[in-house]
Amino acid sequence: MASNTRTRDLALSILVLLAILAIGYLWPRGGPSLPGVTYEARYIDPGPMLHLAEVLSSDALEGRGAGTPGAEAGRSFIRKRFEDTGVRPFLTSGWEQPVTILPRKDLEDPGPGANILGYVAGETPGEGPLLVITAHSDHLGIRNGEIYNGADDNASGAAMLTALAEYFVRVPPKHDILFAAVDAEEVGFLGARAFLRDPAIPLDRIALNINLDMVSRSEAGELFAAGTYHTPALAPLITETALNAPVTLLMGHDRPEDGPNDWTSQSDHAVFHAAGIPFLYFGVEDHPGYHKPEDDFSAITPDFYVRAGDTLAVIVRAADADLANIAAHRREILETASQEETAE
Numbered sequence: 001m002a003s004n005t006r007t008r009d010l011a012l013s014i015l016v017l018l019a020i021l022a023i024g025y026l027w028p029r030g031g032p033s034l035p036g037v038t039y040e041a042r043y044i045d046p047g048p049m050l051h052l053a054e055v056l057s058s059d060a061l062e063g064r065g066a067g068t069p070g071a072e073a074g075r076s077f078i079r080k081r082f083e084d085t086g087v088r089p090f091l092t093s094g095w096e097q098p099v100t101i102l103p104r105k106d107l108e109d110p111g112p113g114a115n116i117l118g119y120v121a122g123e124t125p126g127e128g129p130l131l132v133i134t135a136h137s138d139h140l141g142i143r144n145g146e147i148y149n150g151a152d153d154n155a156s157g158a159a160m161l162t163a164l165a166e167y168f169v170r171v172p173p174k175h176d177i178l179f180a181a182v183d184a185e186e187v188g189f190l191g192a193r194a195f196l197r198d199p200a201i202p203l204d205r206i207a208l209n210i211n212l213d214m215v216s217r218s219e220a221g222e223l224f225a226a227g228t229y230h231t232p233a234l235a236p237l238i239t240e241t242a243l244n245a246p247v248t249l250l251m252g253h254d255r256p257e258d259g260p261n262d263w264t265s266q267s268d269h270a271v272f273h274a275a276g277i278p279f280l281y282f283g284v285e286d287h288p289g290y291h292k293p294e295d296d297f298s299a300i301t302p303d304f305y306v307r308a309g310d311t312l313a314v315i316v317r318a319a320d321a322d323l324a325n326i327a328a329h330r331r332e333i334l335e336t337a338s339q340e341e342t343a344e
């Protein structure tokens with residue numbers, strides 16, 4: 001590692017630490033008493049987040065299978081929450097970025113899909129590095145007559161996405177943040193792929209992808225952050241946040257030697273990673289409800305979920321504060337890679 005990279009890493013960790021300390025002075029937010037929640041949220045508004053997760057994972061939405069009316073209904077609830085909280089559409093064409101859903105065994109004639117792209121402007125809108133936060137809105141639908149509600153996977157992440165957007169509308173970020181509820185993750189990351197293919201998305205501005213997938217169910221109170229193995233400069237952001245986080249925040253699940261427990265290619269962040277964009281993925285350890293009809297709202301751990309939401313608010317705030325450095329780091333990696341290519 002070059003010494004200027006080491007200096008930059010040190011600067012990055014100091015800035016991240018300062019950003020996290022500064023956040024302590026932002027508006028504390030008292031939480032209403034919610035069933036199963038003892039933690040008092042300081043940043044996100046937990047009531048609407050829990051409510052949206054419950055709505056998205058209700059039987060009425062029939063498991064939100066990509067290309068089904070249930071998935072479309074789910075998207076409309078997410079869009080409504082963005083609208084109600086002052087989030088703006090990112091695209092000039094409106095909220096929806098079309099996603100083509102391919103026919104599959106259980107759905108030969110799928111309806112159209114879409115990503116819902118919300119936007120909160122930074123201090124210089126339309127300029128500088130951009131942070132993209134993703135969470136997939138679809139799940140497995142109905143299989144063998146059973147509804148797979150996907151409360152943790154990923155009604156939880158999609159609802160948390162709206163809670164984070166609402167927080168940043170209230171306490172604006174330094175840099176532009178794009179909040180993407182992406183479609184069709186369960187059938188091959190089709191939404192994330194459509195997102196990065198769209199010429200309206202400024203790829204060279206995207207400094208970091210933060211992906212939320214399964215963030216509401218942990219008896220142990222443990223939230224994992226994957227991605228620092230691939231981008232070690234992001235590790236201080238996690239270690240410094242972990243010191244005061246209301247959950248146990250752990251790094252891991254991102255090394256080739258983790259085998260099937262290497263989550264690098266297991267959710268939408270994989271598409272960003274393949275495009276050379278650093279990512280941080282947040283999720284819980286696999287649980288008995290994973291990809292089963294038992295992944296219901298009644299099985300999530302609401303107190304942990306609210307704690308995870310506040311933790312993500314702190315992490316996104318710290319990443320935003322230091323996004324210029326993260327973007328510089330990304331450029332450095334790309335330049336080193338192209339130099340190595342030229343040398344070969």
Ligand SMILES: [Zn+2]
Pocket residue numbers: 136153154185213214267
């Ligand atoms: Zn998922």
